[in-house]
Amino acid sequence: MKNKTVAAWLAFVGGPIGLHRFYLHGFGDWLGWALPIPTAIGVYGISRVQQYGLDDPWSWVLIPLLGFNIAGCALMAIIYGLMTREKWNARFNRSSPQDSRAGSTNWFTIFAVALSLLIGTTVLMASFVYSFQKYFEYQVDEGRKISQ
Template sequence: MKNKTLAAWLAFLGGPLGLHRFYLRGLGDIWGWLFILPTALGLYGIQRVHTLGLDDHWSWVLIPLLGLSITAGALSALIFGLMAPEKWNTKFNPAGASDAAAGETNWLTVGALVCALLIGAGTLMASLAFSFQRYFEYQIEEAQKISQ
């Protein structure tokens, strides 16, 4: 029986690594493995900022990938946590009863929802703000070079 609360917490905490997909669908899930790629590229972007500084153009593209990966995990946690118990059990526990306890929502599920909403929204806004700020600063610098 796949537990909805555990799946929501795995999506929130391990979403960028696809842990929730591996829990629900097994290690053969291709989408679970594809979660790792943008996470790794985003971490590489952070490493580039530490090494090359904020003027590195590739980091503007790579860092938001990490943010989007974290946001996707948080969104998955929200979807899992808000799913009706009958629908959860029908989808992930087809051999069990539709009212099985594994699909029930409890306070730990609500905690996962609150954390996912808070961190997911904040991460998405921060990623977009970083990328757009660096892009527009670059545009201003290039415009100043042209005008001189």
């Protein structure tokens, strides 16, 4: 029996390393194994910022991968948490009755959805802002070099 609340929390907390995919689909899920790749690349972008400073162009590209991955996993937590009991059980608990308790929503599920909405939106917008700000600053600096 796959519990909706557990899946929502795993998507929110451990989604960027694929924990929710392994919980729902098993260790043979290729997407679960692929999720840590953009997470690791984004963490590498953060280490580049620490090593080379904020003006490193590669970090402008690498860090948003982590942000988009976290936001996508937060979106999956929201989808899991808001899925109806019947749809959840039909999709992930096929051998159980449609009204099985594993697909029910409780306060822990709602709390996971609310936190996922808050954190996922914040991370997504921060990723956009960081990349676009650094890109436009770079363009302005290049424009000044050309005009001089």
